[in-house]
Amino acid sequence: EIVLTQSPGTLSLSPGERATLSCRTSQSVTSTYVAWYQQKPGQAPRLLFYGASSRATGVPDRFSGSGSETDFTLTISRLEPEDFAVYYCQLYGSSPTYIFGQGTKLEI
Amino acid sequence: QVQLVQSGAEVKKPGASVKVSCKASGYTFTSYGISWVRQAPGQGLEWMGRFSVYNGHTDYAQKFQGRATMTTETSTSTASMELRSLTSDDTAFYYCARDRGTWVDSWGQGSLVTVSS
Numbered sequence: 144e145i146v147l148t149q150s151p152g153t154l155s156l157s158p159g160e161r162a163t164l165s166c167r168t169s170q171s172v173t174s175t176y177v178a179w180y181q182q183k184p185g186q187a188p189r190l191l192f193y194g195a196s197s198r199a200t201g202v203p204d205r206f207s208g209s210g211s212e213t214d215f216t217l218t219i220s221r222l223e224p225e226d227f228a229v230y231y232c233q234l235y236g237s238s239p240t241y242i243f244g245q246g247t248k249l250e251i
Numbered sequence: 252q253v254q255l256v257q258s259g260a261e262v263k264k265p266g267a268s269v270k271v272s273c274k275a276s277g278y279t280f281t282s283y284g285i286s287w288v289r290q291a292p293g294q295g296l297e298w299m300g301r302f303s304v305y306n307g308h309t310d311y312a313q314k315f316q317g318r319a320t321m322t323t324e325t326s327t328s329t330a331s332m333e334l335r336s337l338t339s340d341d342t343a344f345y346y347c348a349r350d351r352g353t354w355v356d357s358w359g360q361g362s363l364v365t366v367s368s
Binding site for chain 2: 175176178180182187188189190193194199231233235238240241242243244245246
């Protein structure tokens, strides 16, 4: 079974800085099957990207998704106060199944 | 706009069953599947299964096979998820989400299920 590993577990940055969040898979995967979500406290997750780099409706362009094979990245170019949240990557795998990473907490 | 509205919080005793509902609006219900994802307090996301419109089947994560049942009622645009033989480890928020095949987009607000004696 494929394992997703997100790093770092916690990322401490300030507004205006650049954030780079990593999601690594234990085997090479099709980028079409990778998505990213944002979750704020007390809220449901929100889709940010699907197909690794396709931005969901309403997602600001300071967010970008990239990657291929085993390495995928979510980048926030200049952090806004509302961007501090937990971010999850997700892989659609065989069976079928969805696999989520353990999350990266982005904190001020 | 797409909305998924879930049923309210539940408190159940160990061994009992719970059924969570999810009413969809703002899109053609029969054109998309519904996935169910849960999140224990302070923990990450765990996919439980989904009804797929692509093959008309319901697929379950292995962990929930035989203990969860996911259904849809097209006349009311409502999806439901029943989980049986509850233990304290099942205490979690349960989310429904519109399934796009290889990702989910719109999410319900979540339903808290607490299992306690």
